[in-house]
Amino acid sequence: MAEPFKNLIGAQQVEWLAQRLTKSWKAFPAADFKARALQGLTKLELKARARHIADALEATLPTEPAKAFAILIGAMEDPLEATRGYGGSVFRYLAVSEFLERHGPEDIEAALRANYELTQRFSSEFCIRPLLLANPSRVLKALAKWARDENPHVRRLVSEGTRTRLPWGRQLPNFIADPTPVLPLLEALKDDDSDYVRRSVSNNLNDLSKDHPSLVKGIAKRWLQGASKERRRLVEHSLRTLLKRGDAEALAIIGAGGGKLTARGALSPLKAKLGDRVTFRANVRNDGDEATHVVVEARVHFVSRTGKSVKPFRLGRVDLAPGQEVEVRRTLELAHRTTRTLFAGVHEVELQVNGARSPLGAFKLTL
Known part of the structure; x- marks a missing residue:
């Protein structure tokens, strides 16, 4: 121990x-x-x-x-x-x-x-x-x-x-x-x-x-002009809260704006106990005529004492050529953290692709 x-x-x-x-x-x-x-x-x-x-x-x-x-x-x-x-x-x-x-x-x-x-x-x-x-x-x-x-x-x-x-x-x-x-x-x-x-x-x-x-x-736009790779990394890290929120302008700043995308996904299992793992999966296809940068998040609506608390989890960040499709996934361990206590109930999950959101599913957690 x-x-x-x-x-x-x-x-x-x-x-x-x-x-x-x-x-x-x-x-x-x-x-x-x-x-x-x-x-x-x-x-x-x-x-x-x-x-x-x-x-x-x-x-x-x-x-x-x-x-x-x-x-x-x-x-x-x-x-x-x-x-x-x-x-x-x-x-x-x-x-x-x-x-x-x-x-x-x-x-x-x-x-x-x-x-x-x-x-x-x-x-x-x-x-x-x-x-x-x-x-x-x-x-x-x-x-x-x-x-x-x-x-x-x-x-x-x-x-x-x-x-x-x-x-x-x-x-x-x-x-x-x-x-x-x-x-x-x-x-x-x-x-x-x-x-x-x-x-x-x-x-x-x-x-x-x-x-x-x-x-x-x-500031991010200005600092990216003629930026070194180190400064680009700094700028992108500074935008992380806005990116998780799906802020369209912030996404565009890192090259993930626009694009004609199709996304579908799923999660499993639909029922879980404390200590289990839930996997989020998404398939994203670029239906446009130009290459585009894609940021994919799963937004989990955790049951809380007062209702729901939303926490985004990054599934992937990729460049897609026209017609290209990619699968991204992430596994979440259902465990108490110092910053989050889990509660029993139905946890809804949204898929967020370059800021656009759609339902991904839900899992029921029992303690």
Whole structure:
């Protein structure tokens, strides 16, 4: 059985942090910190453990934010290599991130220095968001400079930290209302030599597409002019929400607009239990006189507590010559996920081909 995710933070990580803080600040009350941090820790889940340890930091670090941040910076290990991602071991910094998220707005300049250092060791996209809410102009100025930093972890923070709808992070309502201040940052990073950074740019644009679809489609068209294959990949990934919705303009941008297509499909089995698999199949033929690009999705209307919840699943993406027909399929495991709980009942499925929808069938799920 896999180790519980919450155990990424435990007694070993508390001991490590106590030792690092003592090295940074000789007067650090390590015994008091460890007693506070370890009390009741094992009963908590991962994020709650980070909050609990951050409480212990609040009780044992200086109350002046600049001093506390400087001690935390001094406690950090060497930066990660530019080519190395954030692995599980760096979760020992999660409580540091939580502390910065709480107290960063109390001293913006000191918090920016701490965020700059932390992001080279652990993700800072959560703890920089309160700074963007408190003083957006000052933080955007810093981010514009960081977009030219030699460290890809720092450059990624520029785009990841300004995502308007970052999963598990605070939303940025000011940029949801008006994303204009963020756009120059994305422009500066769109051809970054790190795929890690470019993927973050595409995620930022995908977030924006949920509130400003026309804006993002306009950016996509402009960026595709004379685009490298890397930028094309970025643009297509940034349009993924619109493509799943069957947005005709977004489909046309990636070359899947128009075309005279015939589609038919089926699913099996029609009755299933939790843990079974359901297969969706579709045959698509190009009846037109020109080659066309085709994007095929199965839209499952999952039964939910409140009615139905639609989730699209990609069956295939192909180029079809005139008269050519192709079969695409996908198998879905009927299992509970962290993002989706399954409920018994009839689940209807639609076939979506270049945005055009038709019934594919339905399966009855029993638990």
